[in-house]
Amino acid sequence: MTEGAPVWVPSDERVRSTRLTEFYRFIGDRGLSAAKDYPELHRWSVEEPEAFWPAVWRFCEIRSSAPWHSVVDDPQRMPGARWFEGTRLNFAENLLRRNDEQAALVLWNEAGPQQRLSFAQLHRQVERVAVALAAEGVGPGDRVAGFLPNIPETVIAMLAATRLGALWSSCSPDFGERGVLDRFGQIEPKVLFAADGYTWAGKPIDSMGRVARIVEELPSVKRVVVVPYRRSAQKIAEAVSALPGGVLFGDFLGSHDDPPGFAQLPFDHPLYVMYSSGTTGLPKCMVHGAGGTLLQHLKELALHTDVRAGDRVFYYTTCGWMMWNWLVSSLALGATVVLYDGSPFHGEKDILWRMAEEEQITHFGISAKYIALAEKEGLQPARERDLSALRTILSTGSPLAPESYDYVYRNVKEDVCLSSISGGTDIISCFALGHPNGPVYRGELQVRGLGMDVQVFDADAEPLIGEPGELVCTRAFPSMPVAFWKDPEGTKYHDAYFDIYPGIWRHGDWVELTERGGLIIYGRSDATLNPGGVRIGTAEIYRQVESLDEILESLVVGQDWKGDVRVVLFLRLRPGIDLDDALRDRIRRHIRANATPRHVPAKIIAIADIPRTISGKISELAVRNVLHGRPVRNTDALANPKALDLYRDLPELAT
Numbered sequence: 275m276t277e278g279a280p281v282w283v284p285s286d287e288r289v290r291s292t293r294l295t296e297f298y299r300f301i302g303d304r305g306l307s308a309a310k311d312y313p314e315l316h317r318w319s320v321e322e323p324e325a326f327w328p329a330v331w332r333f334c335e336i337r338s339s340a341p342w343h344s345v346v347d348d349p350q351r352m353p354g355a356r357w358f359e360g361t362r363l364n365f366a367e368n369l370l371r372r373n374d375e376q377a378a379l380v381l382w383n384e385a386g387p388q389q390r391l392s393f394a395q396l397h398r399q400v401e402r403v404a405v406a407l408a409a410e411g412v413g414p415g416d417r418v419a420g421f422l423p424n425i426p427e428t429v430i431a432m433l434a435a436t437r438l439g440a441l442w443s444s445c446s447p448d449f450g451e452r453g454v455l456d457r458f459g460q461i462e463p464k465v466l467f468a469a470d471g472y473t474w475a476g477k478p479i480d481s482m483g484r485v486a487r488i489v490e491e492l493p494s495v496k497r498v499v500v501v502p503y504r505r506s507a508q509k510i511a512e513a514v515s516a517l518p519g520g521v522l523f524g525d526f527l528g529s530h531d532d533p534p535g536f537a538q539l540p541f542d543h544p545l546y547v548m549y550s551s552g553t554t555g556l557p558k559c560m561v562h563g564a565g566g567t568l569l570q571h572l573k574e575l576a577l578h579t580d581v582r583a584g585d586r587v588f589y590y591t592t593c594g595w596m597m598w599n600w601l602v603s604s605l606a607l608g609a610t611v612v613l614y615d616g617s618p619f620h621g622e623k624d625i626l627w628r629m630a631e632e633e634q635i636t637h638f639g640i641s642a643k644y645i646a647l648a649e650k651e652g653l654q655p656a657r658e659r660d661l662s663a664l665r666t667i668l669s670t671g672s673p674l675a676p677e678s679y680d681y682v683y684r685n686v687k688e689d690v691c692l693s694s695i696s697g698g699t700d701i702i703s704c705f706a707l708g709h710p711n712g713p714v715y716r717g718e719l720q721v722r723g724l725g726m727d728v729q730v731f732d733a734d735a736e737p738l739i740g741e742p743g744e745l746v747c748t749r750a751f752p753s754m755p756v757a758f759w760k761d762p763e764g765t766k767y768h769d770a771y772f773d774i775y776p777g778i779w780r781h782g783d784w785v786e787l788t789e790r791g792g793l794i795i796y797g798r799s800d801a802t803l804n805p806g807g808v809r810i811g812t813a814e815i816y817r818q819v820e821s822l823d824e825i826l827e828s829l830v831v832g833q834d835w836k837g838d839v840r841v842v843l844f845l846r847l848r849p850g851i852d853l854d855d856a857l858r859d860r861i862r863r864h865i866r867a868n869a870t871p872r873h874v875p876a877k878i879i880a881i882a883d884i885p886r887t888i889s890g891k892i893s894e895l896a897v898r899n900v901l902h903g904r905p906v907r908n909t910d911a912l913a914n915p916k917a918l919d920l921y922r923d924l925p926e927l928a929t
Contacts, residue, residue: 294580626644
């Protein structure tokens with residue numbers, strides 16, 4: 275249980291002005307619900323899905339060309355519930371509602387501001403790419419893929435493809451060739467968009483060689499559209515012409531005089547193909563539907579994040595992480611999407627906060643790791659930047675430590691809604707979110723998402739409050755995958771979520787539901803430590819260890835040892851710091867004093883690097899497999915696979 279009073283409470287004036295408050299009035303005026311507080315609203319949203327989800331649809335003014343004849347056929351059926359049957363809509367049409375001179379996309383990178391597109395300019399670019407894709411024979415059900423940095427052309431290509439009813443799937447350019455082929459090779463795209471290269475930490479990285487080798491092994495690709503990003507079109511023209519079907523982005527564009535219309539398709543028509551991390555085999559290809567993705571994103575952005583027309587929304591992400599898809603949906607609410615490509619700490623350590631100041635960002639999204647590193651870097655945006663426009667800070671990717679809440683309110687901004695959120699690629703959305711009308715407590719995610727019947731179960735499927743257990747969702751929701759790719763019997767889909775509790779979604783997070791309705795996340799349940807038969811979450815150790823100044827980051831795993839499991843802690847230390855016995859003793863005392871004796875590691879080992887997935891998440895399972903001599907089947911899913919070699923045959927773990 276998190277302790278103490280809230281660290282932030284919204285003012286009465288702020289509560290009166292939120293979109294969530296507007297929603298209370300909206301449903302009240304229509305006689306749908308008389309809910310007066312969040313627990314009542316959440317209860318109504320899960321018990322009356324046939325009233326709640328249409329209310330969100332109408333409140334967010336989703337565009338469609340045909341009405342539905344049923345909201346959901348059976349909300350208790352998972353998987354397999356069918357939503358909004360009969361309706362027809364287009365995802366891109368909803369994101370392109372505005373067609374004016376307000377900024378739609380703003381791009382920054384390590385060198386500062388780079389590009390701005392108004393909604394009108396975005397419309398024209400999407401039309402021209404859609405014309406060109408249609409000329410290539412792209413239509414409903416075809417796949418269009420992106421191997422691209424986080425730049426406007428990525429958004430443009432996605433919108434053009436989905437305008438035609440094609441599926442969009444993307445990988446960021448830091449993926450290795452095998453990682454890209456393991457993903458795109460399964461879905462067989464017809465067109466591939468790629469950039470010539472990108473820059474990371476000041477280092478220019480060429481992508482053309484990898485693009486050529488990837489295309490060579492993707493016979494489905496008939497056209498490769500190359501975006502000049504690192505170099506000019508003239509400098510890469512020869513390399514592009516050598517690609518089978520290669521063409522420069524500018525030369526690919528068609529006329530926008532007679533663009534194809536927005537394909538009107540069923541609610542569950544496939545929109546995105548997303549991927550699991552792939553560290554234990556080929557990545558699972560999760561297919562998400564257009565209607566479910568749109569409806570869920572707008573609910574989360576409008577009601578839980580308080581995004582409205584004219585806001586400026588930023589999330590630090592690559593286009594290989596679901597937060598990119600989530601961020602881009604802000605366009606449907608008339609907000610400006612701010613993109614950043616590159617390292618957040620190279621050169622100008624506080625470049626993201628300068629961007630927040632200069633772009634007047636209202637919603638600033640980042641990972642929990644960034645916040646921890648910003649504190650260790652000594653960044654103090656509250657003193658150095660004008661963040662008067664900033665209303666919300668979002669954090670995800672891993673649990674946000676209680677100390678990071680203190681840092682934000684002390685050194686970033688006192689009056690801001692700090693919303694730690696959690697969900698996953700599996701649902702392309704969140705189970706736990708922010709609550710702009712409610713208090714923020716240290717270490718605690720504010721609320722369970724509206725319409726999401728999230729509970730915590732023990733091994734016997736009994737609900738828990740105030741004790742850790744498995745995060746589950748007991749009723750269907752619109753953003754469940756419509757299918758896994760090439761899984762005609764639904765076996766992979768079923769085994770991924772429904773093998774433990776039949777008919778109930780088990781997400782794989784080890785969490786606690788607090789008495790006040792918030793959530794504390796302790797880590798992935800499949801990485802949960804089990805010393806002496808007692809399950810503890812890895813996040814409980816990270817919170818203590820990474821509060822120490824000497825430590826940059828850590829990784830903790832369980833090692834099978836003499837019939838039990840012992841806790842092994844790996845540390846990446848600040849330059850010039852040695853891991854001596856005195857530091858080991860201090861770490862153990864700190865963990866024991868602030869957690870429990872069972873959390874104290876049996877072994878503490880300094881390590882030069884910590885393996886991460888492409889999306890930046892620590893890969894505990896890959897390290898655990900290495901320690902036990904088991905293969906890591908897909909190292910291309912890791913951003914730094916060579917780091918695994920550091921964990922092999924460690925003499926410290928032989929005794």
